[in-house]
Amino acid sequence: MIDTIDVASQNEEDFRQYLIKNHRDKPLPLIGRCYNCDDPTKGNFCCMECGEDWEKRKYFKSQKIKE
Ligand SMILES: [Zn+2]
Numbered sequence: 879m880i881d882t883i884d885v886a887s888q889n890e891e892d893f894r895q896y897l898i899k900n901h902r903d904k905p906l907p908l909i910g911r912c913y914n915c916d917d918p919t920k921g922n923f924c925c926m927e928c929g930e931d932w933e934k935r936k937y938f939k940s941q942k943i944k945e
Contacts, residue, residue: 893937
């Protein structure tokens with residue numbers, strides 16, 4: 879069984895690489911709301927933290943599929 883918190887810290891560097899790789903070539907469609915917290919915003923996210931949070935969740939979700 880994998881401890882989620884442990885995995886998170888172990889994969890922090892992997893995640894950074896993933897962010898750098900995926901952040902630019904895949905623009906998200908603008909929906910008028912923050913993808914992370916649903917606040918109204920002109921961009922995809924209302925703030926940088928939300929953007930990172932959302933990417934992180936997406937990343938760890940994709941990691942979980944392997945189990
Ligand atoms: Zn937000």
